[in-house]
Amino acid sequence: MMKQIQWFPGHMFKSLRQIREKISIMDIVLVLVDSRLPLSSINPELFKIISHKPKVMLFNKMDLADENVLNEWVNYYQKEGFATLKIDSVTGKNVNKIHPLCQEVLKEKLEREKSKGLKPRPLRTMILGIPNVGKSTLINQLSKSSATKTGNTPGVTKAQQWIKLGENFELLDTPGVLWPKFEDPIVGYHLAITGAIKDKILPEDDVVQYAIKFLRKYYPNRLKDRYGINIESDYVETLDTIGRLRGCLIKNGEIDYSRVYTIILTDIRNKMLGGLSFDRLSDVSI
Numbered sequence: 001m002m003k004q005i006q007w008f009p010g011h012m013f014k015s016l017r018q019i020r021e022k023i024s025i026m027d028i029v030l031v032l033v034d035s036r037l038p039l040s041s042i043n044p045e046l047f048k049i050i051s052h053k054p055k056v057m058l059f060n061k062m063d064l065a066d067e068n069v070l071n072e073w074v075n076y077y078q079k080e081g082f083a084t085l086k087i088d089s090v091t092g093k094n095v096n097k098i099h100p101l102c103q104e105v106l107k108e109k110l111e112r113e114k115s116k117g118l119k120p121r122p123l124r125t126m127i128l129g130i131p132n133v134g135k136s137t138l139i140n141q142l143s144k145s146s147a148t149k150t151g152n153t154p155g156v157t158k159a160q161q162w163i164k165l166g167e168n169f170e171l172l173d174t175p176g177v178l179w180p181k182f183e184d185p186i187v188g189y190h191l192a193i194t195g196a197i198k199d200k201i202l203p204e205d206d207v208v209q210y211a212i213k214f215l216r217k218y219y220p221n222r223l224k225d226r227y228g229i230n231i232e233s234d235y236v237e238t239l240d241t242i243g244r245l246r247g248c249l250i251k252n253g254e255i256d257y258s259r260v261y262t263i264i265l266t267d268i269r270n271k272m273l274g275g276l277s278f279d280r281l282s283d284v285s286i
């Protein structure tokens with residue numbers, strides 16, 4: 001259906017190289033994923049880079065996901081060696097639990113420092129995630145809008161700018177932007193449906209067709225409740241039903257499909273169909 005696309009290879013290699021360079025001076029890394037797609041919203045190359053590093057996986061946008069499916073992913077990543085936390089960076093839910101969790105992960109190191117008589121200090125960290133996953137929103141929450149640039153930190157070979165996030169964290173002033181990577185077109189659809197990649201990157205009708213197929217398979221009742229879609233309806237009937245319901249008509253009573261596409265995608269992204277999870281452990285091979 002869709003030809004393979006090489007995603008932003010230039011950006012991708014540059015950001016992975018930057019992360020590789022900086023990783024050794026971090027106490028801990030914070031990996032931010034979209035709770036609706038905890039696999040598609042991460043660059044798999046990252047796992048290799050951070051395999052030996054203390055790390056926390058933050059499931060952001062927990063408010064938008066299907067809770068049961070999300071919990072399966074949380075268990076999965078815990079088994080993979082991540083400390084985990086589900087968060088909502090907009091309301092700030094669970095954001096105050098991030099620092100205590102990091103302290104728990106780094107317990108031995110911090111106790112060692114304390115026994116040497118060193119004073120408690122902010123943890124050096126990097127927030128890693130693909131565009132739109134919520135990095136800036138989280139940073140604002142962590143700093144409670146008091147992000148201030150500190151001077152150069154002594155002991156670091158190359159002068160670095162650190163952003164102080166309250167008392168708890170020091171964040172390196174290098175964007176931890178990852179780029180999604182995939183050979184599987186399904187991953188592309190999941191990124192497009194949730195708005196992680198721009199709408200123009202994949203053909204909108206393909207994306208919506210995938211979305212409807214997905215919803216019919218996993219959430220048929222949500223389609224019924226929202227739009228009155230009959231379970232037996234095929235794809236075009238589904239579009240026509242939504243189009244008539246929402247008055248997306250052009251002359252001669254024909255349906256304006258491009259408006260229908262926009263309505264469906266906007267509804268999905270605004271949680272009008274409830275919490276949805278697109279990546280499912282049962283569907284992917286990892």
Ligand SMILES: Nc1nc2c(ncn2[C@@H]2O[C@H](COP(=O)(O)OP(=O)(O)O)[C@@H](O)[C@H]2O)c(=O)[nH]1
Pocket residue numbers: 060061062063064087088089090091129130131132133134135136137138
């Ligand atoms: N519903 C919801 N939206 C979020 C959450 N975190 C971020 N967003 C939204 O996601 C969009 C992208 O966030 P942003 O912080 O700019 O992402 P960045 O590109 O990683 O810095 C914005 O519209 C945010 O309001 C969350 O936990 N829940």
Ligand SMILES: [Mg+2]
Pocket residue numbers: 135136137
């Ligand atoms: Mg940002």
